Amino acid sequence: xxxxxxxxxxxxxxxxxxxxxxxxxxxxxxxxxxxxxxxxxxxxxxxxxxxxxxxxxxxxxxxxxxxxxxxxxxxxxxxxxxxxxxxxxxxxxxxxxxxxxxxxxxxxxxxxxxxxxxxxxxxxxxxxx
Numbered sequence: 001x002x003x004x005x006x007x008x009x010x011x012x013x014x015x016x017x018x019x020x021x022x023x024x025x026x027x028x029x030x031x032x033x034x035x036x037x038x039x040x041x042x043x044x045x046x047x048x049x050x051x052x053x054x055x056x057x058x059x060x061x062x063x064x065x066x067x068x069x070x071x072x073x074x075x076x077x078x079x080x081x082x083x084x085x086x087x088x089x090x091x092x093x094x095x096x097x098x099x100x101x102x103x104x105x106x107x108x109x110x111x112x113x114x115x116x117x118x119x120x121x122x123x124x125x126x127x128x129x
Contacts, residue, residue: 073102094119
């Protein structure tokens with residue numbers, strides 16, 4: 001049986017990203033989107049860590065845009081399209097942090113389409129998750 005991970009929180013995060021996209025449009029920088037998202041996260045009193053560094057066995061270099069409630073990694077983008085490398089980057093974040101769910105949000109699109117990414121290491125070993 002399949003289950004949706006953190007449905008309420010991820011739905012709320014997606015709504016906040018839509019709010020930021022509607023307010024700023026599609027031609028700002030990643031930093032501007034991150035600043036705006038941080039403002040709405042504070043307004044909603046959602047616990048987060050910005051530019052959080054995930055370390056695995058002392059190896060540094062995996063800095064995520066946002067870690068929400070210690071559960072969901074949010075990676076913000078402002079480019080023409082999401083690439084395989086962005087997907088692989090999110091997989092690395094999830095595996096380093098031993099987390100289940102990540103969101104890649106590309107604000108450059110005309111229509112915002114957040115991508116939910118599952119940690120493949122966890123779900124390839126668990127067929128009923």
